[in-house]
Amino acid sequence: MSEIRMLRTFLAIEKHGTMAAAADRIALTHAAVGAQMRTLERVCQRQLFDRSGRSIQLNDAGRSIIEQARTVIAAYDSLLRGVADKHTIEGSITIGSTVSSMGFLAANVIRLKVPYPGLNVRLTHDSSPELERQVRAGEIDAAVIISEPRVTTLPESWERLYEEPLVLLANPAIAPADASVTSLLKRHPFIGFEKVSITGRHVSSVLRRLRVDVNPVLEMNSIAAIADLVRQNIGVSIVPRLRHAAWEDDPQLSVKLIPGATWRRHVAWYEFGRQPRATAIVKNQLLAALAD
Template identity: 40%
Template sequence: MSTIRFLRTFIAAAHGGSFAAAAEQVALTQAAVGQQMRALEAELKTTLFDKTGRSMMLTPAGHLLLPRAVDLLAQYDAMRRDIQDQQPIAGNLKLGSLITGMGLLSTTLAELKFLHPSLEVELRVQDQSKLMEDVISGELDAALVVERQWPDKPGLLWTQCYVETLTVIANSSIASADVTISSLFSAYPFIRFDRRTPTGAHIDKIMRGMHLVPQDFLELNSILSIVELVRKNVGFTMVPLLKNFDWENDPNLCVLHLPGRPVARRLGILESGRRSHITGVVRDELLEQLQRMRSGGRTASGFSS
């Protein structure tokens, strides 16, 4: 179904006016959007976008494709819903998640349980390495994990769902929207995310690139524990802005985005391939849940997203 995915990306790029806007909408990197569009153009044997300088416009072929792509995807989505309605999802499913992904995944599973009452889900919270190991071995059917270099294993499927950008988070008693990040580093103790992890190592690289010298106080392997210490004004930190935790609206926290909002990590669903007919439904519901969050919609079960 790669063409269906490419058409979704094409519509996002056409409506957003750039590959960068499309990347934000469909949770891909800008490079991945460009790669998909080149593949779609090769398949259709035509050019869809006219890029001049920083501007991007649809070619006549692109204008012709856009309404047809929108109509085709609407028909495809309706067909998929009708088929799923005729084939209730049932049985036991073993899923895994990082603890930081639990908020989003639990909301998704609540929605799935509402739509498919006969579906029983066992949800395990584990660290990244254990989740990868258990999905690859088949112990887990799927897991919400951070992107890594996956082994070449038949049936293994990775789908990116969203990205988490790096932010500086401080207690609101010492920081506000107009404070400079460099002033925090020069004046207050810093709580690090574990540099032994890929995310922690990436954060350290970003700080060195910005010439920020922290006054190290603690180094922990739990983003949630770090932010709780920040809430208690023990220090400030630089960590990914986690989905579904609403830190930006916490009166005790001040969230400051880095220049350019660099990506800290990409998260998605890793499926073992053993029960793809069910894990595919979980994946699609998670992607739809993220889309509803972006548009401020509501779920079928009545949960606010």
């Protein structure tokens, strides 16, 4: 429900102080957060933010609905739990994911074991196109996939979970703080991301925009494997900054933002047709984890 997502974003702004801080925390672009809040203001038929200063702040009207927003979110979450309890969520479902998002999915599925001990969630991994095919064929119930944003209608459902910007990964031994992205790309072997994938096509576009001729050493479709090769100083690479990987705290990795790069990889929840109630339980657990 878009209204619930807007209210979760609104409460994230209140919690973290600014739209920019909330955007970073819930893995949306600043523009997406701003668009959500403008829509929320239209729905509420009032201005909720003071935009007169350098930073956008909640105004009195915005502050006045904070408790109501919390009440609505709590009631919605309680409703889902109540429906689940009433119908006794038990049995097995299968949820797919790409390898790079599996840690996030698995950690949240484990959290469901306490409130839903009778629910068995089997996890499987594959490429996004294959996972989408499996969902449409009814071989699995839903999936966390990589996909470009799109508008879908029932029986197909696509809902964005979070976004990941492209960054350059390098070994700190060859990447001093003042080293530019273009100089690193020109001087060191390049580990490419699979060109036929959505991400690979956008990486190629970034290289063309930067007007850099790289020295490709190999091409892979695993971000974790690429990061490991960078740690071994095999080369540099451009990959999505995994939301749930603490690369900035890794002493063997240097992470550099790419000037002018605006594209972000979209990680989404995908389902098709009428789904078991249990899939909604998993999806809402993921959304709640992102909003915390």
